[in-house]
Amino acid sequence: MSNSRFTSHQVMRLFIIASCILFSFSLFAKDKDDGVKLEWKAIPDSGGYLVEIKDSNGRIIREKTSATQIIVDLKPGTYEHRIGVLNRYGRVSIFSSWIPFDVILSRPPVLTSYTKNSYLSQDLPETFELKGKYLTDVTKVSLRDSNGEEVQIIKSIEYKEPDTILVYFDKKKVPEGILSLRLENPRNKITETEAFLLVADTPERLAALQKRSTPKEPFRFDYGAIARSAVLPGWGQIYQEKSKIRSYAFPFLIAAAGAYTYYKGESYLHSVKDYDAARRTNALLGYSVAQTGNVAVYPLAVVNYLQIPGKYSIASSAYHQVELSIGILAFLYALNLADAAFFPGSRQVKIEGTDKTASWSPVIRNERDGGGSSFASSNQQYLRQRVEVGVQFSW
Numbered sequence: 063m064s065n066s067r068f069t070s071h072q073v074m075r076l077f078i079i080a081s082c083i084l085f086s087f088s089l090f091a092k093d094k095d096d097g098v099k100l101e102w103k104a105i106p107d108s109g110g111y112l113v114e115i116k117d118s119n120g121r122i123i124r125e126k127t128s129a130t131q132i133i134v135d136l137k138p139g140t141y142e143h144r145i146g147v148l149n150r151y152g153r154v155s156i157f158s159s160w161i162p163f164d165v166i167l168s169r170p171p172v173l174t175s176y177t178k179n180s181y182l183s184q185d186l187p188e189t190f191e192l193k194g195k196y197l198t199d200v201t202k203v204s205l206r207d208s209n210g211e212e213v214q215i216i217k218s219i220e221y222k223e224p225d226t227i228l229v230y231f232d233k234k235k236v237p238e239g240i241l242s243l244r245l246e247n248p249r250n251k252i253t254e255t256e257a258f259l260l261v262a263d264t265p266e267r268l269a270a271l272q273k274r275s276t277p278k279e280p281f282r283f284d285y286g287a288i289a290r291s292a293v294l295p296g297w298g299q300i301y302q303e304k305s306k307i308r309s310y311a312f313p314f315l316i317a318a319a320g321a322y323t324y325y326k327g328e329s330y331l332h333s334v335k336d337y338d339a340a341r342r343t344n345a346l347l348g349y350s351v352a353q354t355g356n357v358a359v360y361p362l363a364v365v366n367y368l369q370i371p372g373k374y375s376i377a378s379s380a381y382h383q384v385e386l387s388i389g390i391l392a393f394l395y396a397l398n399l400a401d402a403a404f405f406p407g408s409r410q411v412k413i414e415g416t417d418k419t420a421s422w423s424p425v426i427r428n429e430r431d432g433g434g435s436s437f438a439s440s441n442q443q444y445l446r447q448r449v450e451v452g453v454q455f456s457w
Contacts, residue, residue, distance in 0.1 A: 098165055101131040105147050112146040112154055126152075138167045169196045171245035171253045180260040180272055186236055190259075192227040192245075202246040203229055205259065213241060238262055240275055287402040295395065298402035312398040319394050323387040330380035337373040340366060 100113060113132055115123045118140050125132055126148070142162045146154035172195040181187070192203070199221040205213045215235040220228040236259075243258035257275035262268035284302065291298030296313040347363035350356065 097133040097135045099131060099133050100143060102145055104130050108147045109150045109152065110148040112148060113143065114146070114157075115141055115143045116160070117141055136165045138165050140164050166198060166200065166248070167196075168247045168249045168251050170251040171196050171201055171247055173243070173245065173253065173255055179258055180268060182265065182268060183236070183238065183261055183263050186231070186233050186261060188231055188233055190229045190231070192229060192243075193225060195225055196247060196251075197221070197225045197227050197245070198247070200248060201227065202244075203227065204244045204246075205241045206244055207237065207242075208240055212244075213237060236261055238267070240271055284402060284406045287406070288399055291398050291402040295398040298398075302402065302406055308401070312394065312401070316391065316394045316398065319387065319391040323384065323391050326380065326383045326387045330377065330384050333373065333377040333380045337370070337377045340370045340373050344370060 100115075102111075105111075110126055110128045111130075113125050113127065113134075115125075115134060115136070117123075123134065125134065140162065141164070142160040144158045144160050146157045149155045173192060174194045201221075203216060203219050205215060207213055213235075215232050215237075217230040217232050219230070222228060238261050240257050241259040241261070243255040245253045245255075260268065260271045260275060262271055284298075287298035287301050289298075290301050291312070294313070295316045296309050296311075299309040299312065344363065344366050347359055347366060350359050351363060
């Protein structure tokens with residue numbers, strides 16, 4: 063009697079099953095922290111499985127399992143694997159054949175450089191070279207139009223190590239317009255490059271496409287200038303190399319507003335003291351009349367009492383003037399910060415069609431109207447003013 067659980071007929075049957083229905087892959091992609099998953103279909107009456115994985119140096123990893131899949135941590139490279147069926151005693155009854163497979167580390171492709179991407183139709187080359195990171199022979203390359211639809215213009219793709227891909231185009235099928243590049247690695251690792259290829263029939267239309275595809279520079283606050291202007295008004299403007307008028311106008315105006323606020327504050331304090339003194343005097347005189355009955359003090363008390371409303375009005379008016387002066391001071395200080403934040407001074411821009419650059423800066427200019435003077439009435443004359451807001455270019 064045989065000690066094995068399987069007969070020779072059953073062993074042959076298992077060999078056929080293992081050869082035909084074992085489920086394996088020739089290529090595996092893994093994320094940075096994931097393992098490689100090997101999976102196969104169950105073999106009837108098996109006592110488990112022995113998985114052997116051999117690397118390119120001949121080292122073999124063995125792992126027993128009762129499941130129909132395992133996850134192993136493998137470095138990128140070339141491997142072979144086979145699966146053995148165990149009998150009831152834990153011995154291998156039959157092995158499948160060695161099946162090669164590759165393990166790659168799947169990450170989103172990174173495009174570091176590519177050739178010029180704006181062409182007239184007649185100047186369009188047939189080959190583009192893509193260089194970057196994580197570009198392999200399994201990286202899928204496609205071009206898409208502005209609607210996101212794939213454009214079938216790629217004839218073939220050639221992988222050149224390290225991390226270089228040559229893309230061959232069919233020039234006759236390349237449409238006019240803006241095309242984006244889509245690179246895809248296994249496990250849905252996708253990178254898209256907008257406005258990768260611009261094609262037009264005329265230079266004018268190509269220039270229009272370039273203008274459309276040029277991303278707008280995002281607005282950024284100049285925090286260094288804002289901090290300087292917050293500490294000392296005008297310092298941020300000097301830091302931004304603005305004109306002397308703009309740089310020194312803010313500290314002068316804010317200093318003048320501060321001095322005016324201080325003066326009005328002192329006036330308010332004096333008026334409050336006068337008002338309080340009048341109230342105290344009125345109380346003392348009233349108390350004296352009530353206690354002594356001296357009517358000679360009564361006229362003085364009446365005169366002092368009649369002065370109290372006027373002194374109160376003066377103190378109230380001084381208080382409102384202090385409020386107004388503080389508001390003007392706060393407005394000038396906020397305007398100083400806004401000028402440093404939203405008007406960063408001169409910038410360099412490229413002049414289209416040339417290699418030259420020009421500096422631009424915002425301009426706020428107050429000018430008299432060229433019409434001269436006008437008359438509001440028979441004895442009043444005024445001058446009309448005009449404020450210009452714009453951008454000044456210099457080169």
